[in-house]
Amino acid sequence: MIQRKKQRYILPLIFTLLISLIVGCTNSSTSSPTNESNSNSDGKVQFHLGETINPEQVSNFNPLLATGNWENLFQYIYEPLFYFNQVEGELIPIIATDLGTWSEDQKSFTITIKDGVKWHDGTEFSAEDILYTFNSLKENKALDRYQIWGDKRLSEVVVEGDTVVFKLNEKFPSLPFYLSTVDIVPKHIFEKEDPATFLNKEPIGTGPFVFKSVNESAIILEKNAEHYSTPPKIDELVIQRFNNASTLTLALEKGEVHASTGTIAMPSIPKLLENSANKMQVYPGLTVFSVIMNNEKPGLDDVAVRKAIQLAIDRKTLIEKGEMDAVFPANPGFLPKVFGEMADDSLFENSDYSYNIEQAMKTLEDAGYKKNSNGIYEKNGKELSFVYNMASNAPAQNKEGTMITQWLQEVGIKTTVKLVTWPELTKLAMAGDFDLLQNGIEFPPDPQASLEVFHSSMTAPIGENTTGLNYMRFKDADVDKWLDEAFAADPDKRKELYAKVQKRIADLAPIAVMYNVGGHVPYRVDKFTNFKEDVPVFSALSLSQVELK
Incomplete structure (x- = not known):
């Protein structure tokens, strides 16, 4: 059976009511930010995403490890087969061409990878990278945090050209949703290391942004101009690091950062939304x-x-x-x-x-x-x-x-x-x-x-x-x-x-x-536009499309 329609869950009525309440709070006039932080000295357009990131969260950049990292970073650098969009309750194909095909007995699930996918170092992406990633979870139980492998779950992954077949021991209708939780890593890099301990200090992915550097104040990513889909319209995504939510919220109020993944000093929400430059996405x-x-x-x-x-x-x-x-x-x-x-x-x-x-x-x-x-x-x-x-x-x-x-x-x-x-x-x-x-x-x-x-x-x-x-x-x-x-x-x-x-x-x-x-995602609309509000506005799908007004 071919899955053609997007998978959906019913969102509760309270979501609609809460959005209405928040929208009703954003009717005051726009004030200009006090810091023009939209470009660097080279004239490159920068989008500043603020987040509280501790030193312990930049100790490794291995998306297979559960600790020692700021997990939101990986969606900009790496990509899964599917992305689960919490705003709409749906799966979206990313590396896969569509939502896959089930065999008649529901014990085999096949996906085809998109054309033109490349790793940031120029190496061609292939189905072998997918095979390597999932076999790494099988061979290192600590990496398989959601237990995709198991007696009643995945039994084997087989590559056939540009297709990947996931074979099951028993029916496992939730498999596509589980596949959305795994970022695909480059075999040509990870096979030289132990994936369970590899710190991956210079991450190479297929995503819309390329890792440039990290320091005490920021993680800096550059646009992937060769991305197989639509390359980002901004030149750099600067993830500014804050010690606490209060200073981050103040930076949002001043316009020194343009969005957060959701970290905010919650008591400041009413004041933040008095300025119509600020919006809040809630789901x-x-x-x-x-x-x-x-x-x-x-x-x-x-x-x-x-x-x-x-x-x-x-x-x-x-x-x-x-x-x-x-x-x-x-x-x-x-x-x-x-x-x-x-x-x-x-x-x-x-x-x-x-x-x-x-x-x-x-x-x-x-x-x-x-x-x-x-x-x-x-x-x-x-x-x-x-x-x-x-x-x-x-x-x-x-x-x-x-x-x-x-x-x-x-x-x-x-x-x-x-x-x-x-x-x-x-x-x-x-x-x-x-x-x-x-x-x-x-x-x-x-x-x-x-x-x-x-x-x-x-x-x-x-x-x-x-x-x-x-x-x-x-x-x-x-x-x-x-x-x-x-x-x-x-x-x-x-x-x-x-x-x-x-x-x-x-x-x-x-x-x-x-x-x-x-x-509960705060973002500013006074300097940038084209946020995708049908997905999380801080997601790679959204930030790869934002542009200066």
């Missing part, structure tokens, strides 16, 4: 920010404690005061509304999982916990006291973490806050070296993949890196069974099984959700 998406609980740690291995933490978090206040209504409500059963009817709407506002300090304390007391002289619940002489890890130099996250730890204190759960960098958060989560950890979990654009975050095959014992995104070390035989059954089921059966999984996750509370994030 739901594939990241759920949560308090990740290590289900193998003493205390957190008790469902009563986890449920108390779940009940202690006021999600509405986090969204209103921490994120200025620029994110979306999260599902206690984890599956976000970007997946339409597959998400169980009944769970979102269910009082059983909503903020309730009194019920949180009752849950603990019913489980045999009693408050000690310090007002902290304990059982068998062991206090409920945990280390709470969250990102440093992240004002909104720090504000939200402060609110959450105060609510936990009110319940009778003690926390010791530890600030670490974003890369360190990922390392802690993967290795299980944490009690509580505030971060987002981003998953492939597929409801099965979202819920398989909780499959036991996606985790590992404390001290070993997880094979998937199950940082919680959560295990439940029924959840595994239902997800296995849903894997190749028809849509109606999938919906039924997903509802069971979501309810079980909400009841066992292996994670305490905060909110769902796709994008």
Whole structure:
């Protein structure tokens, strides 16, 4: 069967309402930026993209590695077979000529690569590069973060001229969406190295922008004038590095940068949008920010404690005061509304999982916990006291973490806050070296993949890196069974099984959700035009088309 139509998921009504609200805030007059930062001394047109990037995030430029990099960079330099557009909920062919062809038995998926694709060093791109990339994931399990390979998934990749055939052990209808998560790397460079450790300091890709340099203040990319599609209209993409969201937001206000990938001091949104030069693109998406609980740690291995933490978090206040209504409500059963009817709407506002300090304390007391002289619940002489890890130099996250730890204190759960960098958060989560950890979990654009975050095959014992995104070390035989059954089921059966999984996750509370994030992307329209607003405006598809007014 040939996939001709773009794959879509239904976007929630709240998206439309939120966009209307934000557009309504942008009716004041335009003011000119105080810094003319549109060209360099050579007269080259520069687009300045601002982002908070720590030194640890430029330690490698290998798109196959999960840590030590700023992942958004890769979409400008490298390309996947398909791109998942979160704004429209669709797949877009990138290196592939179209959305591929399924065999009659649904166990073979074939794509054809586009003509004229070249690596930045002039080497011809070929299907062998695709074969090498996917085989690297197969041979290095730590690189296969979404487990594309496996007993019920990919079994073999075969090259036939300019076509690539993905062969499956069983039906895996979500495969094209998983393929969108893998950037293709150059075989002629990576085969000389160990792809699991290669730092790739001078990245060579096929994308619309070419790596030029990196320093303490910026990552500088040049346009790929030989790009097989439409070469960028700007000469350079300058990714300015900031220490925190507040200074980045100030630079946006002054016009010193023209956009961000989404980092912004959230309380500044109303002021930012008073100037009609500034716009905000908002869409739901594939990241759920949560308090990740290590289900193998003493205390957190008790469902009563986890449920108390779940009940202690006021999600509405986090969204209103921490994120200025620029994110979306999260599902206690984890599956976000970007997946339409597959998400169980009944769970979102269910009082059983909503903020309730009194019920949180009752849950603990019913489980045999009693408050000690310090007002902290304990059982068998062991206090409920945990280390709470969250990102440093992240004002909104720090504000939200402060609110959450105060609510936990009110319940009778003690926390010791530890600030670490974003890369360190990922390392802690993967290795299980944490009690509580505030971060987002981003998953492939597929409801099965979202819920398989909780499959036991996606985790590992404390001290070993997880094979998937199950940082919680959560295990439940029924959840595994239902997800296995849903894997190749028809849509109606999938919906039924997903509802069971979501309810079980909400009841066992292996994670305490905060909110769902796709994008809240600030950008300026006073100096540049032709942003593609039907895709993320900071994406390579958009920034390769922007031009000076």
